[in-house]
Amino acid sequence: MAYQTTLQSQSMELLVSYQQEPSVRLRNRLVRLNMGLVRKVAHRLANQCAEPYEDLEQCGYMGLITAIERFDPTQGYAFSSFAVPYIRGEILHFLRDRANTVRVPRRWQQLSREGAKVRQALTMELGRQPSDQEIADALDLSMNEWRSVKLAASNRTPLSLNARVSSSNHQQSESAMTLGDTLTDTHYQILQVNEEDRIELQHALNQLEDKTREMIESVFFHHLSRQEVAKRIGVSPVTVTRRIKKGIDELVELLQNQAQAQATV
Incomplete structure (x- = not known):
């Protein structure tokens, strides 16, 4: 407890000095003093995703540096309370960039890759594009599951907002409505x-x-x-x-x- 209090006091003194006269040397000292904040947040989030802990930790340090740059010691609140949202936010931003727009079960992702290989092999063997039933049989799947795998794979890629929205009579025109036109402002x-x-x-x-x-x-x-x-x-x-x-x-x-x-x- 006494050590923690001393650490907080030392951090605050350095933060005051950094605000008065910023320098890389002071910033690096502050990063080293507050590494525990980054590791704590990174460990917690590492248990909730498949990304390597080291990548999360590096992103967390970017958030810590941002917090150091923006912290105002005159406001009277603890640096840790100020810094954690920046650390967590930087890591979550990284995870959002890495994640697929639509989450697909891992088994279906594997089946989709195997299905692509089976389709290629059957095309060469049969001299034509294989049917869904033939691919499902080769994968030892029911037709319903293979169709679900195909649908999930196709939905992983977001539609462009410029994609045309088909009308009820399926007529195409230059003035056809786009997907973006249907979204509310x-x-x-x-x-x-x-x-x-x-x-x-x-x-x-x-x-x-x-x-x-x-x-x-x-x-x-x-x-x-x-x-x-x-x-x-x-x-x-x-x-x-x-x-x-x-x-x-x-x-x-x-x-x-x-x-x-x-x-x-």
Whole structure:
């Protein structure tokens, strides 16, 4: 415990020095001091994937360096709490890049490779493309399982967003809709939801007593301190805090009533 406290203290001193005057030498010392964070995260994730532990550890060090570069000692929180999300995020980013878009059972991956070899051999032997039944028989599989293997293999490769979407009458045209055209604009949806929330909040705010609404808007919208608001309005900071709490309770009730009213429409 005493060792851990000393280590944290030493790390913080170096982090303060690094922020004041960054250098490769200080950064490398900080990396060595915090190697245990990387190893802990890498070991935990290594048990959840098939990638080598050493690769995960190297990615973790990249995340640790990023954390060192971005850490602000004046904020008052522990470096370990700040660094772990960066370490974990860098490793997970690596795993996402390495993973297939669609997870296929290992047995089916092996059968798909064997099926390709059988198809090639049967084509040379028969002088034509073999049927699915012939390939399934050669692999000692049922037709249903072989079709599942084929479907899984074909679905591992993502479709292009420019791929044409067939219409019901199967007519092809230059203006045919693409797969990308069918996707919703997530950014627009978020903006729309945010605007609807803003309108509902403003409607609820307008129903509050004027001075209470002014206090809430000053603190949460204009980022004034309660002391500044109290001085401007001419009341005590305690009064501002009390009025804001009461106003927020009223806002919650008003917004709940609005939501219930919309649900019944």
